[in-house]
Structures are given as structure tokens and as C-alpha cells.
Amino acid sequence: MKKLLAPLILLLLLLMVSACGNTTNSGTEESGEEQQAATEEQGGEEPAATEEETEETRTVEHLFGKAEVPAEPKKVVLLSHVSWEGSLVSVGVKPYAVMAYDNEFPPHLTEELQGVTALPYADEINSEEILKLDPDLLIISDRYKPLYDQLSKTIPTVVVEVGGDWKEDHLKVAEAVGKLDEGEKVIEDLEKEAEEIGASIREKVGEETFMAVSINKKDIRVYGRNNHATNALLFDDIGLKPAENIPEDFGENISIEGLANYNPDHIIDVTYFNSGEFYDSVTSGEVWNSLNAVKNGNVHTLTTTWGFWDPIERQKGLEEIKELLVKN
Structure with a gap:
């Protein structure tokens, strides 16, 4: 009788060990699937948050202080009674909106500014109209101090003084859009041509x-x-x-x-x-x-x-x- 019981007991023990192993593996697989699902769910959110938090900016000093501006602004609005939009174009940046006299751009920039939004010339500008344009960079002349006070906390804003040296104005506009080196090269080429x-x-x-x-x-x-x-x-x-x-x-x-x-x-x-x-x-x-x-x-x-x-x-x-x- 003892001879018969020994194999049966051994068989039962083997079956119990096998069952425990399957249960452990199943739990591990389920746990892995849950972790993967959680990781995938988190992964779908993290890139957007990381991108928003690490968006590259530059610090630009200007007439009224400093501004944190996008490294590569995509939607530039320029407000000035002089043609700084030509400085933007000269360094390869097409503005989104600029001021236009009687809805017409300066004659020397008519072709270059095709498709750009024309804003009316005015000594006072409604800040709400600028907010509607949703720019990521605003470049304005010093005569628009009230506009700067209203918008600079909402929109990265660089203020340029209309002064006697056009080169300083040009370089500040170029710096505002991250093209200072290109702006300097424009001046160098122009000086050579002017000399000749x-x-x-x-x-x-x-x-x-x-x-x-x-x-x-x-x-x-x-x-x-x-x-x-x-x-x-x-x-x-x-x-x-x-x-x-x-x-x-x-x-x-x-x-x-x-x-x-x-x-x-x-x-x-x-x-x-x-x-x-x-x-x-x-x-x-x-x-x-x-x-x-x-x-x-x-x-x-x-x-x-x-x-x-x-x-x-x-x-x-x-x-x-x-x-x-x-x-x-």
C-alpha cells in the first residue's frame, strides 16, 4: 500500500508546483501589461508638456527693458512709421503684419510684402486689435509706449527707438528675430556697395x-x-x-x-x-x-x-x- 501511495503523493506535489508557477507567470504578465499601458498613457502626455516647458527663448535688451522672445518667432507684428519691415525682409524674415499708409506698403517693398496683413497708420493703436492677431513677437517704435505697457506682459515685445543711426535700428530689429549675424552681414555688403x-x-x-x-x-x-x-x-x-x-x-x-x-x-x-x-x-x-x-x-x-x-x-x-x- 505504501508503495502505491508514494507515487501518488509525488504526482500531486508536482501538479501543485506547476499550478503555482502558472499563477505567478500570469500575474507577472498582467502586471507588465498594466505597467505598459500606464507608461503609454503617460508617454502620450509627456512630450507636449516637455515641449511647452522647454520652448527655446532668447533675452533681448531693448529701449524699455528686456524681453524673453522665441528663439525663432513665426508670427511677427511690426508697428512703426519707418520701414523696419525692410530690415526683416533683408534677413529673410517675412512679417505677419505691418503698418501701411492708405493700405499701401512702402513702394520699395510692395513685392516683398505680398500677403502681409496691412495695419492702418495711427499714433494710437487699440491693444485689442493687436491681441486678435495673436503674434508671438511684437516689434514697436518708442512712440508706442502705452501699447508696450498694455501688452508686454502678454506678448513678447521689443521696443526700438527711432534714432539718428539707422544701423542701430536695423540691428535691433534683426536681433529681435534671432538674425543679428545676418543683419550685420547686410550692413557690411551695403557699405561696400555704397563706397563703390x-x-x-x-x-x-x-x-x-x-x-x-x-x-x-x-x-x-x-x-x-x-x-x-x-x-x-x-x-x-x-x-x-x-x-x-x-x-x-x-x-x-x-x-x-x-x-x-x-x-x-x-x-x-x-x-x-x-x-x-x-x-x-x-x-x-x-x-x-x-x-x-x-x-x-x-x-x-x-x-x-x-x-x-x-x-x-x-x-x-x-x-x-x-x-x-x-x-x-
Whole structure:
């Protein structure tokens, strides 16, 4: 009897051990599946949170402080009465929205700004309208301090001062979009071209004197020697000789009679609207026609007339001035 029981007991023990092993394996598999499911569920959320938390930014110092801006902004809104959008375009960045006079972009940037949202020129801007555009970077001139106060905590905002040195403005705009190196290269290339063009013009005109004017709706702007992008183009980049008595600073607005204080050999006419009652009264009047530049046919009217605050207009202006002055 004992001989029969021993094999049976051994068999029962083997069956019990086998059953326990299956139970343990099953529990392990179920636990692994649960862990995998939990890991997959967490994995679906973690990349988005990580990406949001680690979005790359840069610190840009500007006129009103510092701003944390996206490393590579995708939706740039620029608000300025001068054409800094040309600086953006020159470094390969197309803005999302810029200001436009009568819904028209500066003539030297019409092609480059196709498809860009046009915002009306205004001295005061409604912050709600800017919020609707949902920009990831806002670049504004210093005249919009109230807008900066309202939006800088919501939108990364860089403030640029409209100053006498267009290069500083250009480089700050380029830095704001992460293109400072490209912005510096733009200036280097432009300086080389200006040096070559200036040499050819000076060889032609010698010591003859120059003055830039813009005939407005009610008065005449006489540009000066310093502190304006137009002045720097003529007297620094090209190296023309300024006429006697022109202002040392950025310029002044005068009446028709005030023209008698100047008598340059050449007039560079940068009038934006070459028509109208006042324009006609100036150009047909006795004072204007008594000037040496007018009598000798040396009034050179430019089509690039936006102030020469950006490198694209400056380059086009250089070519146009050369064509007007270096005559065969």
C-alpha cells in the first residue's frame, strides 16, 4: 500500500508546483501589461508638456527693458512709421503684419510684402486689435509706449527707438528675430556697395554741393547733416558735399520764402507726393526757380522716398542716385 501511495503523493506535489508557477507567470504578465499601458498613457502626455516647458527663448535688451522672445518667432507684428519691415525682409524674415499708409506698403517693398496683413497708420493703436492677431513677437517704435505697457506682459515685445543711426535700428530689429549675424552681414555688403557707388558719383560731381528736400502739403522739409537716415545716405555713405547753411541736425521745415537761404548746386528731391496745390506753387514759384540747382537742371527726383531707414531702400536709393548723377 505504501508503495502505491508514494507515487501518488509525488504526482500531486508536482501538479501543485506547476499550478503555482502558472499563477505567478500570469500575474507577472498582467502586471507588465498594466505597467505598459500606464507608461503609454503617460508617454502620450509627456512630450507636449516637455515641449511647452522647454520652448527655446532668447533675452533681448531693448529701449524699455528686456524681453524673453522665441528663439525663432513665426508670427511677427511690426508697428512703426519707418520701414523696419525692410530690415526683416533683408534677413529673410517675412512679417505677419505691418503698418501701411492708405493700405499701401512702402513702394520699395510692395513685392516683398505680398500677403502681409496691412495695419492702418495711427499714433494710437487699440491693444485689442493687436491681441486678435495673436503674434508671438511684437516689434514697436518708442512712440508706442502705452501699447508696450498694455501688452508686454502678454506678448513678447521689443521696443526700438527711432534714432539718428539707422544701423542701430536695423540691428535691433534683426536681433529681435534671432538674425543679428545676418543683419550685420547686410550692413557690411551695403557699405561696400555704397563706397563703390559713392566713388563713381564723387568723380563725376567733384566739389559741387547737395541738399535734400521734401515738399509737403503745407511746408518744405530741408534735410540736414546728421541724425537722419537720408542725411547719412547722402553725406556719409555716398560722401557728397553738403550745401552751405543746411541744418547741422536732422533738418527743419520752412516756408517757400525760406528756400532763399539755400543755394545748392544739386537738389535731391525726396517728395512722396509730387503733385498738389502747394507742390505746384513751390515748383512754379520765383524763389524755387531762382536756385542754381533748378536753373542748371540739377533737381534729381527720387522714386525711393520712404526715408531710407532700411537696407533694401538704401540699396535701391544708391542705384537710383547713381543713375541720376553719373550721366554719360
